[in-house]
Amino acid sequence: MAPVVQLALDFVNLAQALRAAREAYEGGVRWLEAGTPLIKSEGLDAVRALRREFPSATIIADMKVMDAGRVETECAAKAGANIVHVLGLASDSTVEECVEAARRYDARVCVDLVGLAGTEAMVRRAREVEALGAAHVCVHTPIDMQMRGAQPFADLKAVASALRIPVAVAGGINSETAPEAVKAGASIVIVGGAINKAPDAKAAAQLILKAMASGVPVATQLYKRGDEAGIAEVLCKTSAADVTEALHNSGAMEGMRAVVEGVRMAGRALTVWTYPGDWAKPVEAIDVAEEGQVIVIDAGGQPPAVWGEKATMSCIQRKIAGVVIYGAIRDVAEIRRMKFPAFATIVTPVAGEPKGQGMIGAPLRIGGQYVRTGDWIVGDDDGVVVIPQEKIVEVANRAQVVVEREEREMAEIEDGSTLGKVSELMRWEQLRKKDDGKEGRS
Numbered sequence: 005m006a007p008v009v010q011l012a013l014d015f016v017n018l019a020q021a022l023r024a025a026r027e028a029y030e031g032g033v034r035w036l037e038a039g040t041p042l043i044k045s046e047g048l049d050a051v052r053a054l055r056r057e058f059p060s061a062t063i064i065a066d067m068k069v070m071d072a073g074r075v076e077t078e079c080a081a082k083a084g085a086n087i088v089h090v091l092g093l094a095s096d097s098t099v100e101e102c103v104e105a106a107r108r109y110d111a112r113v114c115v116d117l118v119g120l121a122g123t124e125a126m127v128r129r130a131r132e133v134e135a136l137g138a139a140h141v142c143v144h145t146p147i148d149m150q151m152r153g154a155q156p157f158a159d160l161k162a163v164a165s166a167l168r169i170p171v172a173v174a175g176g177i178n179s180e181t182a183p184e185a186v187k188a189g190a191s192i193v194i195v196g197g198a199i200n201k202a203p204d205a206k207a208a209a210q211l212i213l214k215a216m217a218s219g220v221p222v223a224t225q226l227y228k229r230g231d232e233a234g235i236a237e238v239l240c241k242t243s244a245a246d247v248t249e250a251l252h253n254s255g256a257m258e259g260m261r262a263v264v265e266g267v268r269m270a271g272r273a274l275t276v277w278t279y280p281g282d283w284a285k286p287v288e289a290i291d292v293a294e295e296g297q298v299i300v301i302d303a304g305g306q307p308p309a310v311w312g313e314k315a316t317m318s319c320i321q322r323k324i325a326g327v328v329i330y331g332a333i334r335d336v337a338e339i340r341r342m343k344f345p346a347f348a349t350i351v352t353p354v355a356g357e358p359k360g361q362g363m364i365g366a367p368l369r370i371g372g373q374y375v376r377t378g379d380w381i382v383g384d385d386d387g388v389v390v391i392p393q394e395k396i397v398e399v400a401n402r403a404q405v406v407v408e409r410e411e412r413e414m415a416e417i418e419d420g421s422t423l424g425k426v427s428e429l430m431r432w433e434q435l436r437k438k439d440d441g442k443e444g445r446s
Contacts, residue, residue, distance in 0.1 A: 055084025164189025257371030281356020303331025
């Protein structure tokens with residue numbers, strides 16, 4: 005079959021899913037998938053709504069069937085699905101039941117290989133389900149692995165070369181990687197965020213279809229995930245607020261404020277511990293720090309100042325990315341003119357003395373956060389956030405997801421909607437048990 009784009013509508017609100025589907029359909033996408041989050045949130049009414057609005061489209065229900073294959077496949081097919089996704093981890097009998105039920109309703113089964121460990125296991129299971137009657141298989145890098153920089157193309161190539169049936173691929177595909185997916189053997193290229201989160205889903209869909217047709221990648225700044233080598237580039241596209249969301253609303257240093265407004269900072273930490281007002285170790289750290297690092301100073305959260313104009317100018321000469329001070333800073337007018345990313349808890353005109361006490365490279369506990377040399381620091385007008393070095397790839401990529409989602413929501417608000425309407429806020433309010441006045445009575 006000629007390669008097609010399948011749009012994975014992984015929303016939790018049907019109205020948002022339909023808006024994205026309409027734009028993508030106008031852009032040429034004809035395979036529309038009710039994603040697993042959408043089905044879990046809205047039920048099979050999501051599939052029914054897609055079938056009603058797009059009667060000639062191929063509708064996919066990503067049920068991820070694991071058990072009760074006949075019942076779940078029949079329900080999806082009756083709701084209007086042309087293709088039902090079943091997990092490759094399901095038993096042979098479940099896959100057979102799904103295939104038989106799908107045939108009764110002129111539908112097809114796609115077996116998703118997500119969760120199978122290793123290429124050999126994927127190839128083996130793909131051959132087994134092909135023999136059981138699956139119409140397609142899907143090589144799927146799940147989103148949690150995408151956040152760690154994983155990609156599906158090596159597995160895709162191995163699976164596609166072993167089968168006669170069409171193979172689908174899912175896992176962070178965008179306009180740069182869609183041609184690579186086709187070259188690796190994909191007949192069905194499943195795209196999610198690169199269309200769903202685009203401010204203009206129609207244009208995004210057209211771009212991906214063009215890239216697939218020509219075989220030439222089209223560069224994009226969003227909808228792609230970095231590895232450790234590209235962390236600084238990814239973080240520069242995000243904000244401190246985005247990073248805290250990626251950290252489940254944590255990681256911010258309490259009380260830390262931007263001395264220079266309108267600048268952003270991202271880099272690995274070099275930690276410095278010193279006594280209040282003792283600026284010897286902070287200044288020594290400037291000569292120790294590597295290009296692009298952020299000097300993080302614990303001065304006890306008290307004055308006098310351990311940093312000023314000359315230290316800042318020295319950092320600029322050394323291409324240091326910024327400074328964070330749990331304590332006092334001075335010469336802020338000059339530092340602002342230099343537009344150097346500086347953050348502190350106190351501003352004072354009083355300077356301390358270089359007594360030489362303290363340590364460079366010691367772990368710190370400041371502003372409620374644990375900071376080590378090598379952890380990543382992000383700062384802007386909202387404050388400073390610490391990212392543990394062990395989680396940097398995942399957190400940076402998740403922060404990028406936040407950026408992409410918010411761009412889409414902002415586009416809808418600019419079109420005349422409101423945040424409450426876009427997010428369907430009222431329907432997601434927590435349901436609480438009604439107090440009938442009987443609880444607590446003896």
